[in-house]
Amino acid sequence: FVSLIVSLFQLDLEMxxxxxxxxxxxxxxxxxxxxxxxxxxxxIPFQRMSYSDAIQHYGTDKPDLRSDLRLKSIDLNQINGSSDKSCLTLVVSQQKSEVNQKLHNFMNSIEVTKRVMNF
Incomplete structure:
Protein backbone atom coordinates (compact mmCIF):
# COMPACT_ATOMS: atom_id res chain seq x y z
CA PHE A 1 0.00 0.00 0.00
CA VAL A 2 1.47 3.29 -1.09
CA SER A 3 0.18 6.51 0.36
CA LEU A 4 0.38 9.48 -1.94
CA ILE A 5 0.41 12.96 -0.52
CA VAL A 6 -0.60 15.54 -3.06
CA SER A 7 1.13 18.85 -2.65
CA LEU A 8 0.99 22.02 -4.61
CA PHE A 9 4.13 24.01 -5.05
CA GLN A 10 4.76 27.51 -6.24
CA LEU A 11 8.05 28.47 -7.79
CA ASP A 12 9.03 32.12 -7.81
CA LEU A 13 11.64 33.03 -10.40
CA GLU A 14 13.72 36.16 -10.14
CA MET A 15 15.42 36.84 -13.43
CA ILE A 44 10.72 20.36 -25.43
CA PRO A 45 10.17 23.02 -26.57
CA PHE A 46 6.44 22.85 -25.89
CA GLN A 47 4.11 23.79 -28.69
CA ARG A 48 3.37 27.52 -28.59
CA MET A 49 0.85 29.71 -30.31
CA SER A 50 -0.12 33.31 -30.07
CA TYR A 51 -3.31 34.40 -28.34
CA SER A 52 -4.78 35.59 -31.65
CA ASP A 53 -4.03 32.24 -33.35
CA ALA A 54 -5.64 30.32 -30.47
CA ILE A 55 -8.79 32.44 -30.62
CA GLN A 56 -8.96 32.36 -34.42
CA HIS A 57 -8.40 28.61 -34.82
CA TYR A 58 -9.92 27.17 -31.62
CA GLY A 59 -12.22 29.85 -30.22
CA THR A 60 -10.47 29.82 -26.83
CA ASP A 61 -7.16 30.90 -25.33
CA LYS A 62 -6.67 27.44 -23.79
CA PRO A 63 -7.30 24.99 -26.64
CA ASP A 64 -7.24 21.24 -26.10
CA LEU A 65 -4.54 20.21 -28.56
CA ARG A 66 -5.00 16.46 -28.08
CA SER A 67 -7.03 16.55 -31.29
CA ASP A 68 -6.75 19.12 -34.03
CA LEU A 69 -10.34 20.34 -34.14
CA ARG A 70 -9.97 23.79 -35.66
CA LEU A 71 -12.70 26.29 -36.38
CA LYS A 72 -13.38 27.00 -40.01
CA SER A 73 -14.84 30.21 -41.38
CA ILE A 74 -17.97 29.67 -43.45
CA ASP A 75 -19.58 32.30 -45.64
CA LEU A 76 -23.25 31.88 -44.78
CA ASN A 77 -24.26 33.70 -47.98
CA GLN A 78 -22.83 30.85 -50.08
CA ILE A 79 -24.48 27.95 -48.23
CA ASN A 80 -27.77 26.40 -49.19
CA GLY A 81 -28.46 24.14 -46.20
CA SER A 82 -31.04 22.05 -48.03
CA SER A 83 -28.74 21.09 -50.92
CA ASP A 84 -25.16 21.70 -49.74
CA LYS A 85 -23.85 18.41 -48.33
CA SER A 86 -20.65 20.03 -47.03
CA CYS A 87 -22.72 21.90 -44.46
CA LEU A 88 -23.65 20.08 -41.27
CA THR A 89 -26.13 21.59 -38.86
CA LEU A 90 -25.84 20.61 -35.22
CA VAL A 91 -28.33 21.66 -32.59
CA VAL A 92 -27.07 21.41 -29.02
CA SER A 93 -29.92 21.37 -26.55
CA GLN A 94 -27.86 20.77 -23.42
CA GLN A 95 -26.28 23.31 -21.14
CA LYS A 96 -22.76 24.45 -21.97
CA SER A 97 -21.33 22.84 -18.83
CA GLU A 98 -22.86 19.45 -19.74
CA VAL A 99 -21.46 19.62 -23.27
CA ASN A 100 -18.04 20.64 -21.94
CA GLN A 101 -18.08 17.73 -19.47
CA LYS A 102 -18.97 15.23 -22.21
CA LEU A 103 -16.20 16.57 -24.45
CA HIS A 104 -13.74 16.42 -21.54
CA ASN A 105 -14.73 12.81 -20.77
CA PHE A 106 -14.41 11.86 -24.44
CA MET A 107 -10.94 13.41 -24.76
CA ASN A 108 -9.81 11.68 -21.56
CA SER A 109 -11.06 8.34 -22.89
CA ILE A 110 -8.88 8.85 -25.98
CA GLU A 111 -5.85 9.46 -23.76
CA VAL A 112 -6.56 6.31 -21.72
CA THR A 113 -6.92 4.26 -24.91
CA LYS A 114 -3.63 5.64 -26.25
CA ARG A 115 -1.84 4.70 -23.02
CA VAL A 116 -3.33 1.20 -22.88
CA MET A 117 -2.47 0.53 -26.52
CA ASN A 118 1.00 2.10 -26.16
CA PHE A 119 0.49 4.75 -28.86
Whole structure:
Protein backbone atom coordinates (compact mmCIF):
# COMPACT_ATOMS: atom_id res chain seq x y z
CA PHE A 1 0.00 0.00 0.00
CA VAL A 2 1.47 3.29 -1.09
CA SER A 3 0.18 6.51 0.36
CA LEU A 4 0.38 9.48 -1.94
CA ILE A 5 0.41 12.96 -0.52
CA VAL A 6 -0.60 15.54 -3.06
CA SER A 7 1.13 18.85 -2.65
CA LEU A 8 0.99 22.02 -4.61
CA PHE A 9 4.13 24.01 -5.05
CA GLN A 10 4.76 27.51 -6.24
CA LEU A 11 8.05 28.47 -7.79
CA ASP A 12 9.03 32.12 -7.81
CA LEU A 13 11.64 33.03 -10.40
CA GLU A 14 13.72 36.16 -10.14
CA MET A 15 15.42 36.84 -13.43
CA UNK A 16 16.92 40.09 -14.63
CA UNK A 17 17.04 41.31 -18.20
CA UNK A 18 15.37 38.23 -19.64
CA UNK A 19 12.92 37.52 -22.43
CA UNK A 20 9.63 35.59 -22.47
CA UNK A 21 11.33 32.85 -24.53
CA UNK A 22 14.11 32.49 -21.95
CA UNK A 23 11.59 32.14 -19.11
CA UNK A 24 9.51 29.58 -21.03
CA UNK A 25 12.63 27.62 -21.98
CA UNK A 26 13.76 27.48 -18.35
CA UNK A 27 10.32 26.27 -17.19
CA UNK A 28 10.19 23.65 -19.96
CA UNK A 29 13.55 22.26 -18.88
CA UNK A 30 12.44 22.27 -15.24
CA UNK A 31 9.25 20.36 -16.04
CA UNK A 32 11.17 17.86 -18.16
CA UNK A 33 13.65 17.29 -15.32
CA UNK A 34 11.00 17.02 -12.58
CA UNK A 35 8.70 14.62 -14.45
CA UNK A 36 10.53 11.28 -14.09
CA UNK A 37 7.50 9.21 -13.08
CA UNK A 38 6.13 8.74 -16.58
CA UNK A 39 7.27 6.47 -19.38
CA UNK A 40 6.57 9.18 -21.92
CA UNK A 41 9.44 11.50 -22.65
CA UNK A 42 8.47 15.13 -22.40
CA UNK A 43 9.61 16.78 -25.61
CA ILE A 44 10.72 20.36 -25.43
CA PRO A 45 10.17 23.02 -26.57
CA PHE A 46 6.44 22.85 -25.89
CA GLN A 47 4.11 23.79 -28.69
CA ARG A 48 3.37 27.52 -28.59
CA MET A 49 0.85 29.71 -30.31
CA SER A 50 -0.12 33.31 -30.07
CA TYR A 51 -3.31 34.40 -28.34
CA SER A 52 -4.78 35.59 -31.65
CA ASP A 53 -4.03 32.24 -33.35
CA ALA A 54 -5.64 30.32 -30.47
CA ILE A 55 -8.79 32.44 -30.62
CA GLN A 56 -8.96 32.36 -34.42
CA HIS A 57 -8.40 28.61 -34.82
CA TYR A 58 -9.92 27.17 -31.62
CA GLY A 59 -12.22 29.85 -30.22
CA THR A 60 -10.47 29.82 -26.83
CA ASP A 61 -7.16 30.90 -25.33
CA LYS A 62 -6.67 27.44 -23.79
CA PRO A 63 -7.30 24.99 -26.64
CA ASP A 64 -7.24 21.24 -26.10
CA LEU A 65 -4.54 20.21 -28.56
CA ARG A 66 -5.00 16.46 -28.08
CA SER A 67 -7.03 16.55 -31.29
CA ASP A 68 -6.75 19.12 -34.03
CA LEU A 69 -10.34 20.34 -34.14
CA ARG A 70 -9.97 23.79 -35.66
CA LEU A 71 -12.70 26.29 -36.38
CA LYS A 72 -13.38 27.00 -40.01
CA SER A 73 -14.84 30.21 -41.38
CA ILE A 74 -17.97 29.67 -43.45
CA ASP A 75 -19.58 32.30 -45.64
CA LEU A 76 -23.25 31.88 -44.78
CA ASN A 77 -24.26 33.70 -47.98
CA GLN A 78 -22.83 30.85 -50.08
CA ILE A 79 -24.48 27.95 -48.23
CA ASN A 80 -27.77 26.40 -49.19
CA GLY A 81 -28.46 24.14 -46.20
CA SER A 82 -31.04 22.05 -48.03
CA SER A 83 -28.74 21.09 -50.92
CA ASP A 84 -25.16 21.70 -49.74
CA LYS A 85 -23.85 18.41 -48.33
CA SER A 86 -20.65 20.03 -47.03
CA CYS A 87 -22.72 21.90 -44.46
CA LEU A 88 -23.65 20.08 -41.27
CA THR A 89 -26.13 21.59 -38.86
CA LEU A 90 -25.84 20.61 -35.22
CA VAL A 91 -28.33 21.66 -32.59
CA VAL A 92 -27.07 21.41 -29.02
CA SER A 93 -29.92 21.37 -26.55
CA GLN A 94 -27.86 20.77 -23.42
CA GLN A 95 -26.28 23.31 -21.14
CA LYS A 96 -22.76 24.45 -21.97
CA SER A 97 -21.33 22.84 -18.83
CA GLU A 98 -22.86 19.45 -19.74
CA VAL A 99 -21.46 19.62 -23.27
CA ASN A 100 -18.04 20.64 -21.94
CA GLN A 101 -18.08 17.73 -19.47
CA LYS A 102 -18.97 15.23 -22.21
CA LEU A 103 -16.20 16.57 -24.45
CA HIS A 104 -13.74 16.42 -21.54
CA ASN A 105 -14.73 12.81 -20.77
CA PHE A 106 -14.41 11.86 -24.44
CA MET A 107 -10.94 13.41 -24.76
CA ASN A 108 -9.81 11.68 -21.56
CA SER A 109 -11.06 8.34 -22.89
CA ILE A 110 -8.88 8.85 -25.98
CA GLU A 111 -5.85 9.46 -23.76
CA VAL A 112 -6.56 6.31 -21.72
CA THR A 113 -6.92 4.26 -24.91
CA LYS A 114 -3.63 5.64 -26.25
CA ARG A 115 -1.84 4.70 -23.02
CA VAL A 116 -3.33 1.20 -22.88
CA MET A 117 -2.47 0.53 -26.52
CA ASN A 118 1.00 2.10 -26.16
CA PHE A 119 0.49 4.75 -28.86
Missing amino acids: SFTTPDAVMSLIEQLIQFCWPFTDDNIC
